[in-house]
Each structure stands twice: as structure tokens, then as C-alpha cells.
Amino acid sequence: MRVLFYEIDNNPYYSLAFEESMWRNLTEGKVDNTLRIWRHKSVVILGYFQVAEEEVNFDVARDYKVDIVRRFTGGGAVYQDLGCLVWSIAVKGKKDGGVEYLYDFLLKGFVNALKRFADVKVENINDVVVNNRKVSGTSATFKGEYYLLHGTLLLDTDLELMSRVLKVSSVKLKDKGVSEVKYRVTNLYEALGRKVSTSEIIDAIIQEYSKLLGERAYYDVPTKEEIELAERLYEKKYSKPEWNLLRLPSSYFV
């Protein structure tokens, strides 16, 4: 298992372009199973089916210099800053494992890592919960026998800004029985009532994925092909407002 510490924290557009490049290189059999650890400065990352104006308070985003980037996987919008750890696990796995492989198997590495620090539960299929608070969100995709699961871990994120910059649908609030997003989502430090060293958490994630996949972890840098494709994707897709704000299909940007 390859471990990449590859973050471009002040350019989330490129960072997401690299994520897609890493995934595409894996599905073409060009790189080993990969665990990526990364972060961003201050950004809202939208799901593939989301439209920015439906999810983001633009005035807050502008005032606080929050970038808005859309990812190529589904699911919901997240706010990330340097207090939020982002992790991705991209693997060649079971043939026809589908969604079950992602959430019954692949999610385990992350959950087992967190279990070293906290009493963790997985609720509602894939909500990672500590002391009744959600500390992580995940998204995923798969193609044949290739799988990508990526997620956040809130450590010390500005939850106040998160709750202001993200719009939350009234239908969702009603369903979850909470009045504001910040009451349900929290930082791990707060849920635990103590700080944990980030490097210990990262080590735990690496060790647990190495164990889960039965592969020795080795540290690596991106390949030339990964960088080249990331640059191409950045130029043609992720740097474009049409991609980030308008929910156009990927096929529009080739």
C-alpha cells in the first residue's frame, strides 16, 4: 500500500484534480493501492450532484475567502480547513463488491483507527459517530473492481464558519430533529474532551489500512503520469467555474 502525503492546501481546485487523477491512474492499473492524507486551507467541497447556490451562502464564502470546489463523487457538501484531516483510500478490491465493499469493508480501516482513541460507532450505514456527534463524512465511487473511499475527520475545524457558509435544507433539519448543523457535527477533540496528536491519528490510519488490506505500507510521491493528468484536469475542469458551480457532467469537460 502506497502512502501519499500530497496536499496543495492553498489550491483545492488542483488538489481535487489530483484526486481524480490518482483514481484514474489506479483504475488503469498504473499505481498501487493508495492511501492519501491531505488537507485544505478553507474550502467548501460540493458533491457531484450539487449546485453551489443551493448549498453555499455566497456572501459568507466571499467575506471569509472560502473557495468552492466540486468533487467527482456524490454525497454532500463539506466545509474543510486546516483543522480537518482528509483521507482517501483507493484500492483494487473484490470483483462486484459494490457498495457493500466500500462501507462494510473499506470503511473499517478508518473506523478501526479512530477506535484507538474513541468509542466510535457507525450509524445510518456510514455516519462515523463519537459520543453521538458526527466527526467524519465520507464519499465514494467504484468502477468494476476498483474502489475509492474518501472522507474527512474534523479535529479542530471552525464549526461556526462551517454552519454559516453551508446552507442546510429545511427538509433535512426536520428529519434529523436538530436546529442547526453545528449541533450534530463536531470536532473529534470536542467529542473526546481532549486533544489527540494529529500524527498519532495519521499513523493509526496508515497502520489500520495496512492491516485491513494485508499490505506493507510504503511512503511515496505522485508519479509523473499522475501529475500530468492532474494538471490537465485542473486546466480543463477543476479551475472552471462551470464545473465547480453548475453541476455539469464530467463529460462536458473532456
Next chain:
Amino acid sequence: MRIGIYEHKAKKGLIRATVKVYDDTIEVKITGDFMIFPEDMIFQLENNLKGLKVSDREAISRVVEDTLSKASLFGCEVGDFKTAIFKALDEVSR
């Protein structure tokens, strides 16, 4: 052009259907934080629904079922998409 929007909460994820009606044919846009694989099946669904008669709910229902039968849904069902689209259509005729 008339427009109807409805937000439907599935087990996991929100499905927001926006239906535009031009004369008597529809154009549907589906947004939200749901998950479906392969992802581009949503754009396929929107294409397949385009131009169907607003009054022909049977055809709309059939197209949703046929298109999504080729997809894997996570935390939601084909019926959730139908609900969102039909309730958005109800909003149009209000």
C-alpha cells in the same frame, strides 16, 4: 415556462427535483447529496426524461425505473426519485 421544485429526503441523502414545463413537455434536473453509481446515470435519466408529456406519469415512471435499474443506489431507492419528480410536478400544477 412553469417550474416546480420538491425536496425529498431519502433514507440517506436529499433528492431535489426541479421540473420545468415548456408547453406540455418536461425538463427535469435532479440535484442533492444522494449517491448513485455510476454517477453519470443521473444525467442519463435527465436526458431520458426530457420531452416527455407532463400528463403522462406512467411514461415518466417507466423511464425512471428503466434508467435507474441499471444503477446501484446507496441509501435511497428508485421510488425516492419518483416521489421527488412527481411532487415537483404537483408543484407545477398548483
